[in-house]
Amino acid sequence: MGGKVCAIIGFGPGLGTACAETFNQAGYSLGLLSRSGAGFNGAEATNTSIRAYKCDAGNPDNLKGALASLQNDLGPIDVVIYNADLAQFGTLDDVSELQFEQSWRVGALGLFAAAKALGPQMSERGAGAIIVSGATAALRGNVWTTAFAPSKSAQRTLANALAKQLGPKGVHVAYLIIDGVIDTEDTRTNFASNEPDEFFIQPQRIAETALMLAHQHKSAWTFEIDIRPFGEKW
Amino acid sequence: MGGKVCAIIGFGPGLGTACAETFNQAGYSLGLLSRSGAGFNGAEATNTSIRAYKCDAGNPDNLKGALASLQNDLGPIDVVIYNADLAQFGTLDDVSELQFEQSWRVGALGLFAAAKALGPQMSERGAGAIIVSGATAALRGNVWTTAFAPSKSAQRTLANALAKQLGPKGVHVAYLIIDGVIDTEDTRTNFASNEPDEFFIQPQRIAETALMLAHQHKSAWTFEIDIRPFGEKW
Amino acid sequence: MGGKVCAIIGFGPGLGTACAETFNQAGYSLGLLSRSGAGFNGAEATNTSIRAYKCDAGNPDNLKGALASLQNDLGPIDVVIYNADLAQFGTLDDVSELQFEQSWRVGALGLFAAAKALGPQMSERGAGAIIVSGATAALRGNVWTTAFAPSKSAQRTLANALAKQLGPKGVHVAYLIIDGVIDTEDTRTNFASNEPDEFFIQPQRIAETALMLAHQHKSAWTFEIDIRPFGEKW
Amino acid sequence: MGGKVCAIIGFGPGLGTACAETFNQAGYSLGLLSRSGAGFNGAEATNTSIRAYKCDAGNPDNLKGALASLQNDLGPIDVVIYNADLAQFGTLDDVSELQFEQSWRVGALGLFAAAKALGPQMSERGAGAIIVSGATAALRGNVWTTAFAPSKSAQRTLANALAKQLGPKGVHVAYLIIDGVIDTEDTRTNFASNEPDEFFIQPQRIAETALMLAHQHKSAWTFEIDIRPFGEKW
Numbered sequence: 001m002g003g004k005v006c007a008i009i010g011f012g013p014g015l016g017t018a019c020a021e022t023f024n025q026a027g028y029s030l031g032l033l034s035r036s037g038a039g040f041n042g043a044e045a046t047n048t049s050i051r052a053y054k055c056d057a058g059n060p061d062n063l064k065g066a067l068a069s070l071q072n073d074l075g076p077i078d079v080v081i082y083n084a085d086l087a088q089f090g091t092l093d094d095v096s097e098l099q100f101e102q103s104w105r106v107g108a109l110g111l112f113a114a115a116k117a118l119g120p121q122m123s124e125r126g127a128g129a130i131i132v133s134g135a136t137a138a139l140r141g142n143v144w145t146t147a148f149a150p151s152k153s154a155q156r157t158l159a160n161a162l163a164k165q166l167g168p169k170g171v172h173v174a175y176l177i178i179d180g181v182i183d184t185e186d187t188r189t190n191f192a193s194n195e196p197d198e199f200f201i202q203p204q205r206i207a208e209t210a211l212m213l214a215h216q217h218k219s220a221w222t223f224e225i226d227i228r229p230f231g232e233k234w
Numbered sequence: 235m236g237g238k239v240c241a242i243i244g245f246g247p248g249l250g251t252a253c254a255e256t257f258n259q260a261g262y263s264l265g266l267l268s269r270s271g272a273g274f275n276g277a278e279a280t281n282t283s284i285r286a287y288k289c290d291a292g293n294p295d296n297l298k299g300a301l302a303s304l305q306n307d308l309g310p311i312d313v314v315i316y317n318a319d320l321a322q323f324g325t326l327d328d329v330s331e332l333q334f335e336q337s338w339r340v341g342a343l344g345l346f347a348a349a350k351a352l353g354p355q356m357s358e359r360g361a362g363a364i365i366v367s368g369a370t371a372a373l374r375g376n377v378w379t380t381a382f383a384p385s386k387s388a389q390r391t392l393a394n395a396l397a398k399q400l401g402p403k404g405v406h407v408a409y410l411i412i413d414g415v416i417d418t419e420d421t422r423t424n425f426a427s428n429e430p431d432e433f434f435i436q437p438q439r440i441a442e443t444a445l446m447l448a449h450q451h452k453s454a455w456t457f458e459i460d461i462r463p464f465g466e467k468w
Numbered sequence: 469m470g471g472k473v474c475a476i477i478g479f480g481p482g483l484g485t486a487c488a489e490t491f492n493q494a495g496y497s498l499g500l501l502s503r504s505g506a507g508f509n510g511a512e513a514t515n516t517s518i519r520a521y522k523c524d525a526g527n528p529d530n531l532k533g534a535l536a537s538l539q540n541d542l543g544p545i546d547v548v549i550y551n552a553d554l555a556q557f558g559t560l561d562d563v564s565e566l567q568f569e570q571s572w573r574v575g576a577l578g579l580f581a582a583a584k585a586l587g588p589q590m591s592e593r594g595a596g597a598i599i600v601s602g603a604t605a606a607l608r609g610n611v612w613t614t615a616f617a618p619s620k621s622a623q624r625t626l627a628n629a630l631a632k633q634l635g636p637k638g639v640h641v642a643y644l645i646i647d648g649v650i651d652t653e654d655t656r657t658n659f660a661s662n663e664p665d666e667f668f669i670q671p672q673r674i675a676e677t678a679l680m681l682a683h684q685h686k687s688a689w690t691f692e693i694d695i696r697p698f699g700e701k702w
Numbered sequence: 703m704g705g706k707v708c709a710i711i712g713f714g715p716g717l718g719t720a721c722a723e724t725f726n727q728a729g730y731s732l733g734l735l736s737r738s739g740a741g742f743n744g745a746e747a748t749n750t751s752i753r754a755y756k757c758d759a760g761n762p763d764n765l766k767g768a769l770a771s772l773q774n775d776l777g778p779i780d781v782v783i784y785n786a787d788l789a790q791f792g793t794l795d796d797v798s799e800l801q802f803e804q805s806w807r808v809g810a811l812g813l814f815a816a817a818k819a820l821g822p823q824m825s826e827r828g829a830g831a832i833i834v835s836g837a838t839a840a841l842r843g844n845v846w847t848t849a850f851a852p853s854k855s856a857q858r859t860l861a862n863a864l865a866k867q868l869g870p871k872g873v874h875v876a877y878l879i880i881d882g883v884i885d886t887e888d889t890r891t892n893f894a895s896n897e898p899d900e901f902f903i904q905p906q907r908i909a910e911t912a913l914m915l916a917h918q919h920k921s922a923w924t925f926e927i928d929i930r931p932f933g934e935k936w
Contacts, residue, residue: 060331092353092399097294100346104338108384112334119326141395149391150342154384161375161383165326168933183921198921205922212914218932219885219900220907225927230920231870402699417687432687439688446680452698453651453666454673459693464686465636528799560821560867565762568814572806576852580802587794606855609863617859618810621840622852629843629851633794 003049006214007031007070007077009057009114010084010106011038014184015133018203019081022211024050028079031070033057049074057084058105060113067117076125077118079214082111083133088147095147107151108158115162119171126170129214132159133206136179136226136234163223172221174213178206179228198231237283240448241265241304241311243291243348244318244340245272248418249367252437253315256445258284262313265304267291283308291318292339294347301351310359311352313448316345317367322381329381341385342392349396353405360404363448366393367440370413370460370468397457406455408447412440413462432465471517474682475499475538475545477525477582478552478574479506482652483601486671487549490679492518496547499538501525517542525552526573528581535585544593545586547682550579551601556615563615575619576626583630587639594638597682600627601674604647604694604702631691640689642681646674647696669697705751708916709733709772709779711759711816712786712808713740716886717835720905721783724913726752730781733772735759751776759786760807762815769819778827779820781916784813785835790849797849809853810860817864821873828872831916834861835908838881838928838936865925874923876915880908881930903931 006023008016011032020030020040029049032040037054044050051073055066071077088095088103111132122128138156141149156175163173181187183200192199206227213222228234240257242250245266254264254274263283266274271288278284285307289300305311322329322337345366356362372390375383390409397407415421417434426433440461447456462468474491476484479500488498488508497517500508505522512518519541523534539545556563556571579600590596606624609617624643631641649655651668660667674695681690696702708725710718713734722732722742731751734742739756746752753775757768773779790797790805813834824830840858843851858877865875883889885902894901908929915924930936 092349092396097343097347097350101343104342104388108338108388109331109335112380112384113331115326116331137391139391141391141393141398143395143399146346146392146395146399149395150346150388153387153391154338154342157371157373157375157383157387158380159375161377161380162326164375164936165377165380170932172932200921202919202921205919209918209922209924216911217904217907219902219904220911220929221932222911222927222929225924227922227924230872230874230923234866398702404698406698434687436685436687439685443684443688443690450677451670451673453668453670454677454695455698456677456693456695459690461688461690464638464640464689468632560817560864565811565815565818569811572810572856576806576856577799577803580848580852581799583794584799605859607859609859609861609866611863611867614814614860614863614867617863618814618856621855621859622806622810625839625841625843625851625855626848627843629845629848630794632843633845633848 003027003029004078005029005031005074005076006079006081007033007067008081008083009033009063009110010082011040011052013186014182015203015206016083018207019083019210022204022207023079026211029074031074031077033063033066033070057110058102060109063110063113064117067114076121078128080114080118080130081133081210082114082130084110085133085151088151089144090146091143092146100147100150103147103151104154108154111155111158119162119166122171123166123169128170129172129174130159130162131210131213132173132175134159134175134177136177138175138177160223167221170218172213172216172218174222175224176206176209177224177226179226179234180232182206198229201227201229237261237263238312239263239265239308239310240313240315241267241301242315242317243267243297243344244316245286247420248416249437249440250317252441253317253444256438256441257313260445263308265308265311267297267300267304291344292336294343297344297347298351301348310355312362314348314352314364315367315444316348316364318344319367319385322385323378324380325377326380334381334384337381337385338388342388345389345392353396353400356405357400357403362404363406363408364393364396365444365447366407366409368393368409368411370411372409372411394457401455404452406447406450406452408456409458410440410443411458411460413460413468414466416440432463435461435463471495471497472546473497473499473542473544474547474549475501475535476549476551477501477531477578478550479520481654482650483671483674484551486675487551487678490672490675491547494679497542499542499545501531501534501538525578526570528577531578531581532585535582544589546596548582548586548598549601549678550582550598552578553601553619556619557612558614559611560614568615568618571615571619572622576622579623579626587630587634590639591634591637596638597640597642598627598630599678599681600641600643602627602643602645604645606643606645628691635689638686640681640684640686642690643692644674644677645692645694647694647702648700650674666697666699669695705729705731706780707731707733707776707778708781708783709735709769710783710785711735711765711812712784713742713754715888716884717905717908718785720909721785721912724906724909725781728913731776733776733779735765735768735772759812760804762811765812765815766819769816778823780830782816782820782832783835783912784816784832786812787835787853790853791846792848793845794848802849802852805849805853806856810856813857813860821864821868824873825868825871830872831874831876832861832864833912833915834875834877836861836877836879838879840877840879862925869923872920874915874918874920876924877926878908878911879926879928881928881936882934884908900931900933903929
């Protein structure tokens with residue numbers, strides 16, 4: 001212990017892993033929270049500054065329990081990367097009330113629960129950062145985002161409320177509008193298998209931006225920043 | 235029966251009552267849904283085209299049951315005024331996870347459930363309108379809107395998704411950004427007791443705008459419209 | 469004279485003509501300003517409450533001169549429909565500095581000049597309306613709107629500044645986001661000749677919305693309202 | 703010569719100087735354009751990789767001439783910082799047509815002229831960055847921003863159009879929404895003389911963000927990013 005601590009809520013392949021690598025290289029201990037409890041390339045077996053926790057981000061008690069364990073193991077959390085999302089796509093016909101709810105639980109309620117747990121202690125220390133991995137759907141709804149857009153927009157205005165509450169106390173809350181498809185094995189195989197390399201956002205580049213946000217000087221903080229591949233139509 | 239039917243979800247004093255008056259004068263039968271099951275000045279006792287239903291808009295099964303009863307009593311719904319909202323204000327410290335959830339249930343999940351119940355049949359008839367009573371908090375969060383803004387923004391992007399799905403089928407979905415305090419006994423007494431008359435939005439004026447939206451020609455539909463008193467600072 | 473006066477800046481086929489018809493039927497005298505000085509179906513020859521004026525909306529002195537003549541002829545202006553626009557489309561390669569400037573002159577500088585001329589007297593009377601015919605390009609730029617988007621966005625934030633300055637004095641400023649192609653002989657022939665009827669916005673429907681805005685009660689004024697055909701993808 | 707070249711259009715104290723320092727330390731040659739032709743702490747006298755040019759950013763021919771001289775002296779421009787602005791504040795009553803026009807010339811027309819001059823050659827090289835120093839007024843008008851908001855919003859949607867045109871060709875255009883008062887001798891003395899240190903944005907922190915944007919990997923480019931001091935109310 002002793003170094004800074006980064007909690008990644010919604011750890012997994014893609015952006016979660018890229019953030020783990022980037023923050024680890026920058027000297028952070030890592031607490032990785034996911035539904036599966038997956039570790040980081042086995043590094044957690046030998047490295048006591050990397051820990052994995054199994055939890056459901058959409059269940060406030062469950063999430064707060066995992067965050068408490070994490071802080072017990074690694075010390076106070078300095079940076080939260082909130083990356084949990086069900087990516088629940090579909091039209092009004094496709095999506096059930098239950099799916100609509102679960103999408104919101106993981107995208108918005110989990111961020112609220114994390115802020116309830118960590119906001120007061122970060123405020124007391126006068127430091128900390130909460131970086132939320134968002135999407136363009138936070139700004140508008142579309143035919144395929146009947147559940148996704150409401151979840152992301154709730155997440156964004158919650159982050160905005162948190163930024164205004166916690167900012168003056170020295171806690172930085174920022175919202176990343178990721179506008180494009182992240183390069184992962186899953187998106188390459190299932191979702192965008194015919195696209196060229198340049199179609200995809202490289203997750204490590206987003207992770208670099210997350211690190212930049214976490215280290216911004218408080219005289220010039222960013223709340224919202226968009227990110228997309230150079231060839232994206234938008 | 236025989237005339238057009240307007241369902242007001244979230245009936246009560248203020249905007250709900252103003253919409254009831256305005257749509258009734260325009261010849262609509264009224265189905266009034268509220269947690270209390272309140273009627274419309276006793277008119278429902280003698281007028282069979284006005285009915286009141288007790289239901290919790292935040293409970294999908296409950297809401298869908300009331301909508302089914304309404305359509306059984308009055309016939310197919312032509313216009314929905316979605317006015318349900320808990321107006322849950324408070325900072326991160328004030329609001330509990332339960333309150334955060336309830337705010338979203340009534341503001342966003344209820345609209346989704348109503349759309350699940352009515353969207354397909356309106357699409358089949360190629361007609362219908364869903365008018366949502368929204369707020370500026372749908373666009374951004376603030377210190378006092380930790381629960382309210384996420385609920386309203388989820389509601390707005392859901393309405394936006396519904397507009398894009400149902401519009402081409404002839405069903406008009408519109409979102410009213412009400413930017414100001416509605417003149418009611420409650421706001422006059424508790425919230426803004428020292429303000430002059432011109433501080434308040436007159437609810438019947440919003441109801442007129444709702445009626446205008448319900449009757450817009452489909453070659454020129456509005457999705458979003460803001461409304462505020464002339465002296466409002468914004 | 470004696471009745472209310474509506475000035476249409478940027479009169480022509482399509483929306484200008486539709487507003488002329490709609491406001492004339494609602495009892496307004498009409499002052500029609502255009503580069504060609506075109507009249508309204510010859511009605512101005514026999515009807516002294518309809519007058520046409522030749523002016524360049526992008527030239528402040530010219531525009532203010534025409535507005536002075538109009539008020540001399542018809543009396544104080546109650547409603548301005550600001551409809552002047554060059555519809556200058558093109559990429560960075562297509563558009564010259566001169567075209568970029570002319571687009572802004574007609575779209576934004578003309579509105580500013582009209583507000584300089586009419587805002588103070590409307591404020592003094594405590595009444596009046598300035599309705600601006602805008603576009604989605606006011607919100608974002610795109611490949612083909614290198615000149616159009618900057619002109620429309622300048623127009624929109626100017627209208628927003630005017631609304632906040634003049635609103636508390638009783639003068640209503642509103643911005644119509646027209647999202648689609650207006651049905652005119654020109655758009656039918658040159659721009660969208662293969663589109664079905666329902667592709668187009670009927671200009672008389674926009675004119676009805678403009679009249680509604682001009683008559684809104686001051687306790688519930690709209691600044692911004694969007695309008696599009698029901699089948700529009702957006 | 704040989705290194706990368708940064709052109710700062712609208713060089714001066716505050717952000718211009720901070721960008722000059724930051725990009726110079728990062729190894730860039732500097733071309734400084736300003737109305738006064740001011741140099742960079744006298745460094746241009748002895749350092750041939752720093753040059754100052756006198757020009758009016760609101761005059762396209764003048765600006766393009768200065769950019770041509772700069773490229774003749776230092777080689778092709780890699781990064782443009784567009785920082786020219788008149789900061790013309792005032793109500794409808796305060797601002798003249800001439801001031802309204804000059805504000806737009808320096809804020810928007812100058813950016814267009816720079817893009818006309820540099821966009822095609824940057825596109826041909828498949829590289830380059832144009833970073834625009836913007837403001838919250840780009841998004842909305844207010845009582846005191848009758849001229850400023852239209853100028854900044856035109857600048858923003860122009861930058862947006864440029865980003866969509868030039869991005870796919872490898873040229874990065876980004877817009878910085880600076881939401882707050884930059885710490886300069888002028889703002890400390892005249893505008894915000896009673897404010898504490900933490901009220902101000904430190905210009906070198908904005909310059910760091912500009913450098914970060916200029917160096918972002920093209921798989922994850924930012925178009926828009928906001929920046930404000932941690933204690934800012936917004």
